[in-house]
Amino acid sequence: MKFFKAVFVALFFTAGIISCQKDGQPENGALINPITKADTSDNSGNFFAAKGTLNITVDDSTYAFDAAKDSIAFINVNIDSNKYFGLTAINKAHTISFGISSPGFAGPGLDNMIAGGQLLFNVDGKHIKQFALSNSVGNNLSNAIHLDQYMQDSVLTKGTFTTLMSKKDDDGNDQVVSGSFYLLRK
Template sequence: MNSIRFTKWLISFVLLFSVMISSCQKDENVKDMDVVKQTAITDSVSTLSIINTPGNFLAGKGTLKVTIEDSTYTFDAATDSVAFINVNNGDNKYFGITAINKAHTMSFGISSIGFASSDTENKVAGSQFLFHMDDKKPVLQYTLSKYTDQDDSGKISLEKYNDENLIAKGTFTTFLAKDDKVNSPFYPVEGSFELQLK
């Protein structure tokens, strides 16, 4: 159980760390997207001794929408940092989407075990939604709890993947809790994404 929890934590950390690096670079108006993507991948993945696989993209256009507790939050890749990432961790392969808004007050990440490809549906392996309200309030955090039944963790559906200028298009569902306790309520989460290179 600890091994599974560590793996989920590690993948979430890699995804969020990657997008934070790319977000900082985006804020600095870096014009060469290939340099931005390669730096984000190298800095975040090699530090943790995880061999990255091809297919890591920093979106230049498109949206990621996340709905939780009757509110919908939108990340716009033109201004916010949204990345689609593939990670190879030993024998385990993961893909996911991670995003952080320009103001660095909201971040989201979701990952799945397996390879990214068109017309696939995979189980959610990890997910986290963070809000930094202000200095007086603590960070509000929704996470995929270790108490979730594996069959209830949700699904990521990829309609299209790596098709010319389109990075990925699809939907996801999962259930996140505000804390990691046995009786914590779970909130249904739905989302959609359509990400392009430019």
Template sequence: MLSSCQKDSDVKDNSALKASIAADSIATSSPGNFLAAAGTLTLKIQDSTYVFDASKDSIAFINVRDEIDDSKRYFGITAINKDHNMSFGISSSGLVHDNKNGDIAGSQFLLSPGYKEPGFQYSLSKYAGQKDFGNIHVDKYNQDSVLAKGTFHAFLAAGDKASAPVYKVEGSFDLKLK
């Protein structure tokens, strides 16, 4: 399941506005999917730090279950900045709850040309021989005004070949419902 979120308040094209509303409703209408109202998602890769701010960017906490096999469940965070030139997503298998540790099942970080020249992408490295793809720890989940709070690390490759360099990405999230 893919979802996209947008919080632009000055969208001029009505069709873009309708698409945005539909995309946001995917993230918020499914049970267990929430669009953060406040808070941050921060990630560090190589010598750079990137921050998504829920007051202006779209950050969603999602829960997904397989329609055919209900035992296959995933949770994660997806974010896109207001300018739509930076996005990040990370997921883990299982059900989310307080004090949850989970192995990383998927992750991707994209920067479009114009944000940093040239644009680039990092994707979860899953090459033979690699045993640790990363971990996500959720300290708190869906309590009072806290949507989700925790930390993560993942190993992302800068290309799609087995020889592509792999970088450790570390981050944190502190997302609020109100």
């Protein structure tokens, strides 16, 4: 469990940096002191989506992130020689944040299990509704990310995911969380 917390800290730290970066973007679209770049010259392997969408469905509701206004990134993390990739997003209002991670390297046509995930809602400025990856997901079809495309032409990544998440302080009531993403670099 300690290991997965480290992955989440890395995911949300990156999302926070990217969120601040997006807020500091001037009207012409140029980045001020960019920490992550949206081109292949970035040696970190972390990419800020310039255009595209990330849609997440949970509790019969769909939440949409739009890279034109929200902060969405595809990240690669190396923790103690273990490699992970994932998606992280924060909406412009900073009321919804999301992150999932999967072990290994990203690539087109990849099907892989989800190793970590979290979805946070700031409901009314005081109360946070939190979902985290369920302890019962295991390695099965209800816990997978599929990358149709990755780093092909202007496409950063395109794919789908499905997993089970539990609401914090809710005994064993897992929710199916699914989504789709189509993110562009330029």
